[in-house]
Amino acid sequence: MSLHTLTIHELGAKLKTREVSSVELTEAVFARISATEERLHSYITLCRESALGEAKRADERLKARGDNSPLLGIPIALKDIFLTRGTLTTCASKILGNFVPPYDGTAVKKLKERGAVIVGKTNMDEFAMGSSTENSAMAVTRNPWNLDRVPGGSSGGSAAAVAADQSIAALGTDTGGSIRQPAACCGIVGLKPTYGRVSRFGVIAFASSLDQVGPMTKDVKDCALMLEAIAGHDPADSTSVPAPAPAYASFLDGNAKGLRLGLPKEYFIPGMQPEVEAAVRQAVRALEKNGVEVVEVSLPHTEYAVAVYYIIATAEASSNLARYDGMKYGYRAQGKDLAETYFKTRQEGFGPEVKRRIMLGTYALSAGYYDAYYLKAQKVRALIKRDFDEAFRKCDVIVTPTAPTTAFKIGEKTDDPLQMYLSDIFTISVNLAGLPGLSLPCGFDGDGMPIGLQIIGKHFDEATILRVAHAYEQATEWHKRKPKL
Amino acid sequence: MKITREEVHRVATLARLQLSSEEENTLTEQLDKILQYMEKLNQLDTENVEPLAHAVDIVNAFRDDRVANEPQTESLLANAPAREQTFFKVPKIIE
Numbered sequence: 080m081s082l083h084t085l086t087i088h089e090l091g092a093k094l095k096t097r098e099v100s101s102v103e104l105t106e107a108v109f110a111r112i113s114a115t116e117e118r119l120h121s122y123i124t125l126c127r128e129s130a131l132g133e134a135k136r137a138d139e140r141l142k143a144r145g146d147n148s149p150l151l152g153i154p155i156a157l158k159d160i161f162l163t164r165g166t167l168t169t170c171a172s173k174i175l176g177n178f179v180p181p182y183d184g185t186a187v188k189k190l191k192e193r194g195a196v197i198v199g200k201t202n203m204d205e206f207a208m209g210s211s212t213e214n215s216a217m218a219v220t221r222n223p224w225n226l227d228r229v230p231g232g233s234s235g236g237s238a239a240a241v242a243a244d245q246s247i248a249a250l251g252t253d254t255g256g257s258i259r260q261p262a263a264c265c266g267i268v269g270l271k272p273t274y275g276r277v278s279r280f281g282v283i284a285f286a287s288s289l290d291q292v293g294p295m296t297k298d299v300k301d302c303a304l305m306l307e308a309i310a311g312h313d314p315a316d317s318t319s320v321p322a323p324a325p326a327y328a329s330f331l332d333g334n335a336k337g338l339r340l341g342l343p344k345e346y347f348i349p350g351m352q353p354e355v356e357a358a359v360r361q362a363v364r365a366l367e368k369n370g371v372e373v374v375e376v377s378l379p380h381t382e383y384a385v386a387v388y389y390i391i392a393t394a395e396a397s398s399n400l401a402r403y404d405g406m407k408y409g410y411r412a413q414g415k416d417l418a419e420t421y422f423k424t425r426q427e428g429f430g431p432e433v434k435r436r437i438m439l440g441t442y443a444l445s446a447g448y449y450d451a452y453y454l455k456a457q458k459v460r461a462l463i464k465r466d467f468d469e470a471f472r473k474c475d476v477i478v479t480p481t482a483p484t485t486a487f488k489i490g491e492k493t494d495d496p497l498q499m500y501l502s503d504i505f506t507i508s509v510n511l512a513g514l515p516g517l518s519l520p521c522g523f524d525g526d527g528m529p530i531g532l533q534i535i536g537k538h539f540d541e542a543t544i545l546r547v548a549h550a551y552e553q554a555t556e557w558h559k560r561k562p563k564l
Numbered sequence: 565m566k567i568t569r570e571e572v573h574r575v576a577t578l579a580r581l582q583l584s585s586e587e588e589n590t591l592t593e594q595l596d597k598i599l600q601y602m603e604k605l606n607q608l609d610t611e612n613v614e615p616l617a618h619a620v621d622i623v624n625a626f627r628d629d630r631v632a633n634e635p636q637t638e639s640l641l642a643n644a645p646a647r648e649q650t651f652f653k654v655p656k657i658i659e
Contacts, residue, residue: 181639275620288618317625318618386602397579404580406654408643417655422582434581438572438591439598441579455605457615462608464619496594497601513619538620 082107083244084561087153087301090247094141094152101134101141101152104247105196108154112198112245115564118226120218121240123159124167125199130154133196140194149304149328151194156246158237159200160207161187161292162281166197170283171215172205174403174410174428184281185316186250186292186309193308198246201236205430206400207257207285209233210502213493214432221489222265223562224528228486231261237295238265243564248305249295254285255388256482256506258293259518263481263531266520266560268302268548269295273539274513275320277306278313286395287318289388289510298558299519299549303327306541322539330542335550336370338543341474345381346505351483358522358530359480362551366478369550376470376477380462384508387463389500390443390456391511397440403428435496464512471537476547479505481518481531505533515541519548520557529557566599567592 082090082104093099109127116122137152157163160170162180169175183191191197204214212220212235220235222228223243230239234251238261241249251258253271262269270293277292284290294305310324342363347356367373405411405424412427414420429437443452470477482502492499509516514535521532532551536544552558569592576583583591637650646653 178643181636181642182633273620274618275622314625314627318620318622320620320622380608383605383608386604389598390602401580405645407652409645411645414655417657419582420655421580425580426582429581431587434583434587435591435594437579437581438575439595442567442571442575442595442599445575445578452602454615455610457617458610458613459605459608460619461613461616462610464616497598500598511619 083111085247086297087149087248087304090153091149097141101137101196102131104152105130105134105154108198108246115243115245118221118564119223119239119243119245120220121201121236121243121245122156122199123169123171123202123217123236126166126197130196130198137194137196146194148193150190150308153195154198154247155190155195156198156201156237156240156249157187158203158234158249158251160203160252160283161250162283163187163197163200166200168200169217170206171203171217172429172433173216176410178409182281185278185313187281189309201234201240201249203236204233205433206283206396207233207252207254208396208432208436210256210260210499211487211492212236213489214430216430219489222486223564224266225486225526227488228528229264229489231264231486233257234295235261238262238267238269241265241267241295241297242562244561248297248301250292250309251295252282252290252292253510254289254392255510256503258295259506259516259531259533260482260503262295262518263529264486266529266557267295267297268299268517268519268558269293270302270306270517270541271509271515272306272310272541273515275318276324276515276539276541277309278316278319280313280315284399286392287399288395289392299545299552300328300331302517303331303545320539325542327542327545330546331549333550333553334369335366335547338371338476338547339474340366340371340373340547341376341470341477342373343376343378343381343470343477343479345378346479348483351480352485352524354524355480355484355530359478359532362521362532363478365554366547366551369554371547374474376473378466378470378508380459380466381508383459384463384511385500385504387456387459387511388503388507389439390452391460393436393440394443394453395440397437397444400433400437432496460511463508467512467514475543477535479533479535481505481533485524485526485528485530509535514538515544517544517548519552522557566596
């Protein structure tokens with residue numbers, strides 16, 4: 080068996096007994112990248128040299144023993160939205176095309192302290208705005224299961240890299256589904272933790288009341304191990320919550336008996352791919368066999384979530400992205416005076432989707448429209464959160480499809496932004512309500528494309544989500560399938 | 565029509581974007597379609613609903629005003645599009 084195909088927990092055992100070294104493992108991952116990257120374009124930047132240095136240091140720590148970090152010596156990829164000290168960080172945008180951060184973000188720092196080996200920075204939709212990674216200014220990433228399909232987005236590079244064994248695990252960010260939807264499209268596990276669970280310090284901001292950092296992994300146990308490593312309070316992020324992060328992996332006993340699983344009728348809609356609905360219903364039956372109780376719940380404001388999201392997220396984005404003025408860092412165009420420099424810098428530096436969202440957000444916040452759009456959206460956001468509060472009185476987790484279809488074809492939705500926005504229909508309510516949500520594979524459609532099952536939990540109850548996901552995974556073989564590349 | 569070409573131009577000026585005439589056309593059409601979709605929200609009576617800005621209850625986080633990071637003038641200025649000594653060099657602001 081090739082080392083790059085294994086999981087964090089499988090490799091952890093081999094590294095601790097010195098059966099393999101982190102340098103060998105890192106070499107195996109880079110060999111896999113060399114063999115596949117030309118077809119996939121998962122990465123924007125590869126860090127071969129520094130990775131081998133980190134692997135060597137991890138081997139020394141492993142030799143000294145007494146170090147219990149499960150990530151020690153494990154190659155991990157980072158979405159190019161995470162600031163990495165001394166390593167190019169572009170957010171897949173021309174405006175940050177030459178940006179080298181002077182510090183590490185908190186999640187990255189935590190991974191490094193725990194001995195992870197940073198493989199590289201993965202491709203994404205520019206500023207995390209998109210559902211297909213086609214909005215990257217750098218490259219088009221392809222889905223490892225079918226090179227004509229998108230990997231999902233915005234964390235599409237991270238998802239493709241993990242699915243294709245170009246990394247053992249990855250970090251992504253999720254503002255409206257950007258971890259879960261690509262995880263579903265590429266047949267891996269992706270978790271968006273509760274808002275406030277993981278520090279956002281050193282993550283390039285898109286929509287600050289929605290953004291959250293999370294793991295993308297080959298199985299549920301790896302997901303728990305990664306969350307354990309990155310979760311927790313950070314004084315540098317005033318929205319991170321001062322609550323201790325539990326030892327998530329210790330909850331995984333393959334048993335979900337006695338838990339109540341809510342099934343919202345609003346998530347099974349006309350127009351969704353029939354194979355997706357069938358696979359999700361099949362998964363619910365499998366969980367029932369495991370002893371969970373299924374109850375019907377209602378989330379009546381679901382159909383308003385896309386409209387709410389694209390007002391709130393774009394409003395916050397228009398404000399966050401005002402900082403790109405070409406003065407202190409990033410791209411600067413030459414104008415005849417200061418004003419023209421601003422206008423030209425932003426015009427030339429941002430891609431079409433980013434401009435579209437800045438425009439939409441600026442419009443929604445502008446005089447005369449604020450009440451009709453932004454305030455209205457915040458009020459409906461309250462109703463969406465209330466729906467979840469009520470549903471969770473009747474159940475412990477809510478189960479839905481992650482996306483209405485499997486991965487679509489490259490180019491299929493690029494001319495119709497609204498259609499693209501609707502691919503987030505099942506994931507964005509979770510961000511609006513600040514809840515944790517996980518996607519894991521639950522089958523394949525007739526074209527061999529993976530289908531994702533979404534499990535949503537109560538605030539700060541990632542442990543129960545992981546427990547249910549693990550119980551399902553133990554009963555199935557989906558996570559063991561690999562794309563033929 | 566929810567939005568006109570003139571409004572698109574005005575909003576672009578607010579956002580400091582110098583759109584091409586072709587972009588203005590496309591955006592007028594696309595934003596109009598998106599804003600019509602947003603109309604959906606008017607089906608709901610939200611008269612007595614409090615707006616929600618943050619989904620998780622958080623209170624202001626205070627800390628002592630103490631310098632915790634080491635000065636790193638060089639690495640911060642390394643990204644500057646233009647610099648002079650230890651300053652960012654920017655276009656003239658006051659005539």
